[in-house]
Amino acid sequence: MERTPVKLTYLAPLTLVLLAVPGQAAAPVFDTPAPVAFMQDLSSGAVLYQKDADRRMPPASMAKMMTVYLAFDLIQHGQLRLDQKIAVRPETWKKWHSQGSTMFLGVGEQPTVADLLHGIVTLSGNDACVVLAEGVAGTEEAFVGQMNEAAARIGLHESHFGTSNGWPDNGVTYVTARDLGKLAVATIQNHPQLYRTFYSQRSFSWGKTLGAGKDISQENRDPLLGRVAGADGLKTGHTDEAGYGFTGSAEQGGRRLVMVVAGLNSFNQRIEESVKFMDWGFRSWQQKTLAHKGKLVETADVQLGDSNHVGLVTAQDLKVTLPGGAVPVMQAKVVYDGPIKAPIKAGQHVADLVVTSPGLPEQTLPLVAQADVAQAGFFGRAWAGLRSLFGG
Secondary structure, X not given: OOEEEEEOOOHHHHHHHHOOOOOOXXXXXOOOOOOEEEEEEOOOOOEEEEEOOOOOXXXXXXXXXXXXXXXXXXXXXXXXXXXXXXXOOHHHHHHHOOOOOOOOOOOOOOXXXXXXXXXXXXOOOHHHHHHHHHHHHOOHHHHHHHXXXXXXXXXXXXXXXXXXXXOOOOOOOEEOHHHHHHHHHHHHHHOHHHHHHHOXXXXXXXXXXXXXXXXXXXXXXXXXXXXXXOEEEEEEEEEOOOEEEEEEEEEEOOEEEEEEEEEEOOHHHHHHHHHHHHHHHHHOEEEEEEEOOOOEEEEEEEEOEOOOEXXXXXXXXXXXXXXXXXXXXXXXXXXXXXXXXXXXXXXXXXXXEEEEOOOOOOEEEEEEEOOOEOEOOHHHHHHHHHHHHOOO
């Protein structure tokens, strides 16, 4: 059905209460040498910055976020256990023990899934990715097929994965900055506990040095950890083809930002630009509460239900992101595919509140059904059909 906009009936009074000194605001200016960049505020859904964000590009090790996301999915659904051990095959060790970043896995070792996830997230181990993939699906190719299925489920429509670790594969693997942002959001929102467990470790130890036999400890390359308050993920990437990239996230004062930069020239430039970008996101923008949780925003028409209407309420505090110090005029409309077909469950996401303001990014906030609406009985459906037939 056509997406039908419905004007928010109490927009004017709400605007006057929330934003008492109306005026036009411009988005804060930001400049970066990164050829590709993207930033989103998860609290409001607002895209704060985008620079060639839909360009297809090689992700390098940022592809490992997809490997980890799939593992998190399997763990959540009981198909994989953190304490499950996976043996390192001699063939896998031979191919990957010295190919780029490594966890220093040894032939015949049996790391747990948790060990391998630390090795992927913290150490960026190419070997850890392939060992995990083979342990889960039998072959890396089969695991990559599952990665692409999971990517489609979470809306990564401009990305494709050909390996579990992002190793260059003549263009088979590609992503966009926007899709990397979506992947980060899905990881954080769909697997919050696993995200907290694995994505903020400062270092991890695995393997022994030759001769002395000392533990090999490697630092997390995440450029935000220890430099930006609230930073807790996600993943760096680097190849000669892709340059230096990073997908990161941080939370401050209830606001969570996700950022992507790609195509930078050096390790140090990646640190500098990532920190500068995230600081800009927090300092140059502010958050305003538009409506508190449970607020009735509008009613929507219902088709073939035991009620003709359902209330649309906020499932959480609805917040918008504005330039620091700005008080712009804002407009809002409720948008849904309507009439909404019964049955409907209370709390079901059935509509969106779309907030716009000149010079600022559009922000889309979810609305849910206030109450259950059961499907109408036979006579109710028949009557509805007759009314539709005769234009009643």
